[in-house]
Amino acid sequence: MQAGSDRRYHVVVWGATGVVGRCVCTTMIKYYQDEVRWAMAGRNKQKLEEIRDDLAREYPAARSVPILTGDAEDQHSLVAIASQTKVLIATSGPFAKLGTPVVEACISAGTHYCDVTGEVPWVMRMIKAHHAEAARKGVKIVNFCGFDSVPSELGTTFLVNHMQEKLNRRCKKVTHVFGEMVGELGQGTVASLAAAYFMENSSERRQSSDPYCLDPPDSQRGPDRGDLLRVRFNKTLKKWTIPFIMAPVNTRVVRRSNALLHHSYGSSFSYEEVAEVPNVFVAGIALVVLTLSCALFICKPLHPIINRLLPYVGSGVPLRLHSCLYLTSCQSTAEQVSLARQDLCHMHLESVGTWNLLQNLSQHKTRISAIDFLSDCLSACKMVA
Numbered sequence: 001m002q003a004g005s006d007r008r009y010h011v012v013v014w015g016a017t018g019v020v021g022r023c024v025c026t027t028m029i030k031y032y033q034d035e036v037r038w039a040m041a042g043r044n045k046q047k048l049e050e051i052r053d054d055l056a057r058e059y060p061a062a063r064s065v066p067i068l069t070g071d072a073e074d075q076h077s078l079v080a081i082a083s084q085t086k087v088l089i090a091t092s093g094p095f096a097k098l099g100t101p102v103v104e105a106c107i108s109a110g111t112h113y114c115d116v117t118g119e120v121p122w123v124m125r126m127i128k129a130h131h132a133e134a135a136r137k138g139v140k141i142v143n144f145c146g147f148d149s150v151p152s153e154l155g156t157t158f159l160v161n162h163m164q165e166k167l168n169r170r171c172k173k174v175t176h177v178f179g180e181m182v183g184e185l186g187q188g189t190v191a192s193l194a195a196a197y198f199m200e201n202s203s204e205r206r207q208s209s210d211p212y213c214l215d216p217p218d219s220q221r222g223p224d225r226g227d228l229l230r231v232r233f234n235k236t237l238k239k240w241t242i243p244f245i246m247a248p249v250n251t252r253v254v255r256r257s258n259a260l261l262h263h264s265y266g267s268s269f270s271y272e273e274v275a276e277v278p279n280v281f282v283a284g285i286a287l288v289v290l291t292l293s294c295a296l297f298i299c300k301p302l303h304p305i306i307n308r309l310l311p312y313v314g315s316g317v318p319l320r321l322h323s324c325l326y327l328t329s330c331q332s333t334a335e336q337v338s339l340a341r342q343d344l345c346h347m348h349l350e351s352v353g354t355w356n357l358l359q360n361l362s363q364h365k366t367r368i369s370a371i372d373f374l375s376d377c378l379s380a381c382k383m384v385a
Contacts, residue, residue: 007111009037012068012085014102015092016040017047020116020146024091025051029059041068041081042092072098078105089145090115096122103141107134116146118249121204124213144253152176152250152273153257160265173270177237178244208248214256220263222255223270231283232274240283241274243290 013028015021021042028038042048048067055062068084070077082088082105090102095117103126106113117123123143134141144150156174163171207213211224228243244250251271258265277283 007084007086009039009066009085011036011038011087011089012041012081013038014041014070014081014088014090017042017044017051018092021091022051022055024089025055025062025065026059029055029062029065033059033061039066039068039085041070043069043071045069072101075101075105078102079108082106082109082111085111087112087114090117093117093119095119100126103130106141107137107139110137110139112140112142114140114142114145116148117143118146118148118246120208120213120249120252124204124208127214144249148246149250149253152254152271156254156265156271157257160269170266172266172268173272175234176244176250176271176273177234177239177241177276178273179276208252211251212255212259214252215259219259220267222258223268224251224255224272227251228272228274231280231287233280234274234276237276239276240278240280241276242283242287244273244275245290247273 011028011032013021013024016025021040025040028036032038040048040052045067048069052062052065052067055065068081070081072078078101082102088102088106088111090099090113092098093116095115096119099115099117099119099122102115103113105111107130126141126143130141144153155176159174160171163169209226211226212219212221215221227248230243232241233239234241250273254271258269258271263269275286277286
């Protein structure tokens, strides 16, 4: 059963009062208001109306956007919302706490679903519990559609495909290096990060440490053995690097995509993510801080203290990074790799516009906003609908 063609809306944004939800609503008004029938949805009608009024000050068309209310603890209300739309975009986390009823409501209503989660253990549970029924009904459940893990996914796809199609070379390994980037981090996002430690049991955390934990059970495993846990000097970029904090999420998503695409990247394809730091001294300090932070999250007696330190909901803690992908262990000459980098950057700027994932391949930096990632996701939802 496909999402019905007679639905009242093409898209419903669930969790519209949060930082990410508001960004999605802004994008809907700015780029899709005349093309897509859509509605804002959440638990608190008053807050939804306040968000709509704020948006209407800059975009008068926002005044006509419908508002739907429901509660994650009231399954009937969620099904009622999901039944009215072809695609539901879930933006409110932590998903381990709030996301399961929304996924179940979408499958029940035959509605396509996407979210911005970064919670690997929760997605593992959703695949195990609901993949068969969703497939039987023709419902698409698409996780990791925010910063986790769109830059990693699209960047890798562009890079590998370009090597195969333009240079007739297979890429054995891709390393994604994160530096400076612009975005916002709200409490829902931080809570989603914490959920992997606070709301999952030790068995699920151990399973999610498997680099291929999201791959189908019968899928062939690649060469990756685990996450990078050390300081390393990158000879290609001549930069010191440390483990990237979101690598345990993004790397598993990229590997799952390769598996679902029948290993189109290659059965022995390898992928890793690291963060760039100025020098080895900073690298050492950053690695110690990262290790201690992870230890604090794992220590249960400290969870109440950590919860009190989380940013206030909706505040939006600013982040700055840039990202760069490069090829390693490719069956290509240095000249061919250089041409690939130039062509990829040109292709990216011409055909993808706001994503700006490969800008460092031509040695320049561009501001990145999390909503730019979601914008193209909305285009994909529109095509699905």
